[in-house]
Amino acid sequence: MSATPVSQPASDLHALYDTVLTPRLAALEQDRLALRHAIVRGLLLVGIPVVFALYGTDFVALLLPATLRPLLTPIAFVLVIAGVLVVGFNYALPGFTAYLNYRARFKRDVVAEIFKVVSPGATYAPNSYIQPKTFERSGLFEKRGGITGDDLVRGRIGETPFEACEMNRHYSTGGKNSHTVNVFHGLFFRFDFNKTVRGHTVVQPQRTKNLSLGSRDGMNKVALEHVAFESAFDVYSTNAVEARYILTPVLMERILAIHRSTGRQVCLSFVDNLAFVAIEYGRSLFEPSIKDTTSFESLAEMAEHFRLGELVVRELDLNTRIWTKDVDARLLEEAPAENKLGALDAGNLTAAGLMKQVTGGLYVDADAGPAPQRPARSRARVDGLSDSTVVRYRLAWWAVLCMVISLAFAAVAAIAVGTLIDPDWTLTFIDPSGVLNPEGVTVFRSSAGIALGVCAVVGGFFSLYWMTYVRRVVIGQDAIRVKRGLSPFARTYPRTDRTRILQMDRYLYLGQADEAKLINPSISPILRSADEARWVAFEMRRALGSGADESYRTVRT
Amino acid sequence: MGIGWLIGIVVVALVVLRACIRLYNGLVTRRNAVDNAFSTIDVQMKLRCDLVPRVVDAVRGYMDFERGVLEQLTTVRAQATAGGLDAATRVSLDTQLGGLLSRVFAVAESYPDLKSAGSVVMLQRTLNEVEAQIAAARRTYNAAVTDYNIGVESFPANIVAASLGFNRRVLFEAAAGERDAVPVGLSSR
Numbered sequence: 001m002s003a004t005p006v007s008q009p010a011s012d013l014h015a016l017y018d019t020v021l022t023p024r025l026a027a028l029e030q031d032r033l034a035l036r037h038a039i040v041r042g043l044l045l046v047g048i049p050v051v052f053a054l055y056g057t058d059f060v061a062l063l064l065p066a067t068l069r070p071l072l073t074p075i076a077f078v079l080v081i082a083g084v085l086v087v088g089f090n091y092a093l094p095g096f097t098a099y100l101n102y103r104a105r106f107k108r109d110v111v112a113e114i115f116k117v118v119s120p121g122a123t124y125a126p127n128s129y130i131q132p133k134t135f136e137r138s139g140l141f142e143k144r145g146g147i148t149g150d151d152l153v154r155g156r157i158g159e160t161p162f163e164a165c166e167m168n169r170h171y172s173t174g175g176k177n178s179h180t181v182n183v184f185h186g187l188f189f190r191f192d193f194n195k196t197v198r199g200h201t202v203v204q205p206q207r208t209k210n211l212s213l214g215s216r217d218g219m220n221k222v223a224l225e226h227v228a229f230e231s232a233f234d235v236y237s238t239n240a241v242e243a244r245y246i247l248t249p250v251l252m253e254r255i256l257a258i259h260r261s262t263g264r265q266v267c268l269s270f271v272d273n274l275a276f277v278a279i280e281y282g283r284s285l286f287e288p289s290i291k292d293t294t295s296f297e298s299l300a301e302m303a304e305h306f307r308l309g310e311l312v313v314r315e316l317d318l319n320t321r322i323w324t325k326d327v328d329a330r331l332l333e334e335a336p337a338e339n340k341l342g343a344l345d346a347g348n349l350t351a352a353g354l355m356k357q358v359t360g361g362l363y364v365d366a367d368a369g370p371a372p373q374r375p376a377r378s379r380a381r382v383d384g385l386s387d388s389t390v391v392r393y394r395l396a397w398w399a400v401l402c403m404v405i406s407l408a409f410a411a412v413a414a415i416a417v418g419t420l421i422d423p424d425w426t427l428t429f430i431d432p433s434g435v436l437n438p439e440g441v442t443v444f445r446s447s448a449g450i451a452l453g454v455c456a457v458v459g460g461f462f463s464l465y466w467m468t469y470v471r472r473v474v475i476g477q478d479a480i481r482v483k484r485g486l487s488p489f490a491r492t493y494p495r496t497d498r499t500r501i502l503q504m505d506r507y508l509y510l511g512q513a514d515e516a517k518l519i520n521p522s523i524s525p526i527l528r529s530a531d532e533a534r535w536v537a538f539e540m541r542r543a544l545g546s547g548a549d550e551s552y553r554t555v556r557t
Numbered sequence: 558m559g560i561g562w563l564i565g566i567v568v569v570a571l572v573v574l575r576a577c578i579r580l581y582n583g584l585v586t587r588r589n590a591v592d593n594a595f596s597t598i599d600v601q602m603k604l605r606c607d608l609v610p611r612v613v614d615a616v617r618g619y620m621d622f623e624r625g626v627l628e629q630l631t632t633v634r635a636q637a638t639a640g641g642l643d644a645a646t647r648v649s650l651d652t653q654l655g656g657l658l659s660r661v662f663a664v665a666e667s668y669p670d671l672k673s674a675g676s677v678v679m680l681q682r683t684l685n686e687v688e689a690q691i692a693a694a695r696r697t698y699n700a701a702v703t704d705y706n707i708g709v710e711s712f713p714a715n716i717v718a719a720s721l722g723f724n725r726r727v728l729f730e731a732a733a734g735e736r737d738a739v740p741v742g743l744s745s746r
Contacts, residue, residue, distance in 0.1 A: 225699075241694050248693075
């Protein structure tokens with residue numbers, strides 16, 4: 001078994017910084033400045049209206065005539081919304097893309113180089129991390145909240161197989177005073193332990209800060225004889241003898257040494273012949289600086305973090321393999337978790353490309369598999385005419401129901417409006433013979449305003465279903481015309497602009513030709529099944545001449 | 558004496574009785590923990606005894622001039638597994654056994670063929686394992702005994718303990734030869 005070379009001294013890092021990293025950081029400088037400008041512009045566009053809304057309106061009010069002052073608050077509100085929208089549409093996506101590119105290039109050109117010098121025998125995957133189930137298996141932390149991570153390092157230190165990455169778990173408490181609780185954010189290590197471990201033993205700091213430890217149900221507290229260790233750590237185990245078998249006096253001393261040398265909260269877990277070590281930092285550790293050029297000190301700190309694995313192996317004496325347990329390298333063969341967003345960025349991502357990747361999972365935009373048949377029961381009818389293809393959709397029963405409900409609410413709302421204007425006339429008009437319960441009439445009269453509000457909201461909600469119900473789509477030579485609801489007019493989309501038919505489950509949308517958008521106009525109501533949607537999409541793509549497979553046979557009703 | 562006094566005395570008596578029962582049960586729990594911890598040591602000591610014939614077989618052909626050590630090892634092992642021994646004798650014999658085994662492996666270091674023989678390497682690692690387990694079991698035993706002794710000697714449990722025959726237990730202490738005993742790897746990898 002070949003031993004991995006241990007890490008290189010700090011002088012190598014100086015040499016690397018002078019010869020390799022400095023030119024690379026200079027090359028990244030343009031990306032960093034562009035990103036910083038985008039962030040500053042975005043903050044100004046949102047910040048100035050917010051500051052105006054909070055502090056400026058009172059001042060401006062003094063300069064305006066009294067009749068115009070009530071308009072100030074709505075204007076400030078509109079400005080804030082406009083700022084958010086402008087930033088959202090113009091800066092958020094390009095800015096985020098620029099950040100992903102800058103971060104990807106920094107990790108590829110700078111962090112990976114540092115890693116090569118510090119741990120030449122191991123591998124570094126910036127967008128991978130230890131499987132969340134492995135993190136949970138350690139039992140160290142509260143099992144609540146999503147787990148994310150990156151910067152996975154794998155290999156052997158001496159004989160000992162290990163993996164390490166940055167892990168982050170936090171959750172929101174929800175409710176009225178909702179706040180975010182940090183479960184763990186720092187470096188997480190997994191080592192093949194040198195002794196057989198059948199139970200589960202946990203070493204955790206006695207006093208924790210900004211760290212959520214897991215439940216110790218089924219474990220007993222184990223009192224150990226090392227006074228300094230006992231005052232710094234609590235030990236819980238399912239087996240007191242095994243806890244002492246693992247935590248020899250020497251090992252306790254060494255855990256204290258790790259604790260002292262990192263100056264951080266350190267937790268350890270021993271289970272399934274594995275040792276887990278978690279070191280809390282409360283921040284990301286291998287990220288580039290946006291404010292300034294990343295300094296040598298920051299890079300040296302990253303190198304120190306990469307060296308921590310070696311420190312742990314040395315201090316825990318994991319390379320001493322004199323017990324019956326053999327080296328087990330299976331942990332190096334397990335597939336790591338992949339950071340989905342990170343996997344998209346190779347350092348040359350465009351905003352459109354990012355959106356396409358993000359929406360790619362939502363929409364299907366090409367035909368695949370065998371040619372779809374018209375389902376036996378379909379709401380759609382496709383007619384191929386000489387100069388166009390027409391897709392008609394029959395009205396669904398639920399759309400009719402929604403129409404009836406919303407009309408009923410509209411009627412009640414109209415009565416409420418009449419009651420507010422002239423209660424006596426309205427009530428005499430709708431109930432000339434006085435059939436209605438007088439008490440009910442009194443209640444309605446006194447709460448006509450509330451009734452109007454409720455009817456407008458509920459009726460409006462139900463009307464959305466039939467007002468946006470797509471009734472007909474005409475795919476012509478030059479444009480696609482879509483009729484919705486009861487409107488006699490069709491909405492026209494030029495074919496030069498919109499050419500992609502997007503399917504999402506039972507819906508169809510009209511996508512742009514060369515750009516991916518999250519929100520697209522609908523070209524179908526909710527269909528009966530995904531198969532029906534696939535068939536209609538196939539017909540539409542064929543009409544547009546954008547089908548993936550022209551060998552599909554023609555399907556007409 | 559009024560009925561109030563009588564009720565008061567009965568209540569106090571019940572409280573005292575309940576306290577005594579709790580103290581007694583606590584002492585029993587701690588004593589059982591001590592016995593349990595000792596049985597763990599016993600299991601590990603038996604494992605070490607079981608190791609002896611395998612060690613003797615593995616090294617017999619190489620270590621002619623250390624024949625005396627091997628014979629002594631076999632004799633002590635026979636005594637340790639004879640049965641009917643009190644705990645102190647059992648522990649003493651086991652300590653001797655540990656010392657002799659360590660000596661055998663220390664001598665084996667000077668025989669290159671023996672040192673690299675797979676079976677001997679495995680035996681050495683097994684011995685290291687057993688030694689580490691015995692050390693852990695002894696520490697567990699000592700922790701249990703310390704806890705028990707605190708119970709036996711602290712007031713007011715000491716009154717209950719003295720009247721019901723809970724005596725102080727003795728801690729394991731490393732024998733002179735064991736203090737420096739560190740597992741030695743035959744394969745210095």
